[in-house]
Amino acid sequence: DIVMTQSPDSLAVSLGERATINCKSSQSVFYSSNNQSNLAWYQQKPGQPPKLLIYLASMRESGVPDRFSGSGSGTDFTLTISSLQAEDVAVYYCQQYYSNPLTFGGGTKVEIK
Amino acid sequence: EVQLVESGGGLVHPGGSLRLSCAASGFTFSRYWMHWVRQAPGEGLVWVSRISDDGYTTFYADSVKGRFTISRDNAKNTLFLQMNSLRVEDTAVYYCARDRPYCGGGRCYGAGMDVWGQGTTVTVSS
Numbered sequence: 001d002i003v004m005t006q007s008p009d010s011l012a013v014s015l016g017e018r019a020t021i022n023c024k025s026s027q028s029v030f031y032s033s034n035n036q037s038n039l040a041w042y043q044q045k046p047g048q049p050p051k052l053l054i055y056l057a058s059m060r061e062s063g064v065p066d067r068f069s070g071s072g073s074g075t076d077f078t079l080t081i082s083s084l085q086a087e088d089v090a091v092y093y094c095q096q097y098y099s100n101p102l103t104f105g106g107g108t109k110v111e112i113k
Numbered sequence: 114e115v116q117l118v119e120s121g122g123g124l125v126h127p128g129g130s131l132r133l134s135c136a137a138s139g140f141t142f143s144r145y146w147m148h149w150v151r152q153a154p155g156e157g158l159v160w161v162s163r164i165s166d167d168g169y170t171t172f173y174a175d176s177v178k179g180r181f182t183i184s185r186d187n188a189k190n191t192l193f194l195q196m197n198s199l200r201v202e203d204t205a206v207y208y209c210a211r212d213r214p215y216c217g218g219g220r221c222y223g224a225g226m227d228v229w230g231q232g233t234t235v236t237v238s239s
Contacts, residue, residue: 001175031222034217034222036217038222040224040226049229051229052213052227056224059224091157093157097225101160102148102160102163104157104158104159106157
């Protein structure tokens with residue numbers, strides 16, 4: 001199984017500042033057939049289901065604000081919130097979609113400093 | 114409106130069974146792979162199972178293999194999860210989710226889960 005490791009477990013960022021979350025996979029999730037890394041990012045607010053933010057490591061889902069961006073390839077990935085807003089307080093998860101079983105990272109809790 | 118609505122959760126004794134349902138609306142259900150994902154209280158997300166658009170291909174997490182069965186009825190736009198031999202550690206909110214396809218180079222791939230239900234709670238306790 002591919003193990004997804006997120007860091008940090010939590011972070012507190014001032015409003016308007018940048019938040020950076022890292023995700024590392026235990027093996028590459030890069031598809032050579034389509035030249036893409038099969039990595040997704042989700043946001044989960046308390047009492048709500050997860051919401052897809054990013055797919056294929058860097059492609060923003062429709063309707064997601066452009067302050068959210070994803071980067072990385074192979075085994076190392078980053079989710080960046082360029083200017084944290086109050087509504088961004090949530091837990092963020094990465095997920096590999098490369099092979100079964102699909103696996104999630106442990107989550108990163110983002111709070112306001 | 115694209116929507117998924119789960120039902121069937123409840124309290125069950127260890128060793129018991131439950132059948133979860135997920136009613137889909139607002140999209141062509143038969144064109145999408147579908148998933149079940151669970152979340153234990155205060156814990157992270159865990160993928161449970163997925164099923165192909167035609168229902169013939171299924172995958173499971175090792176923790177549920179042989180105990181849970183995913184299925185679908187495309188005529189009724191409904192996804193199911195039959196859960197047998199339930200354990201205390203199966204206690205969780207169970208979400209159904211739609212697979213987000215990405216098509217390129219003449220092929221389509223799953224690339225995330227873009228529509229989620231609100232979840233149904235399963236509690237396994239004596």
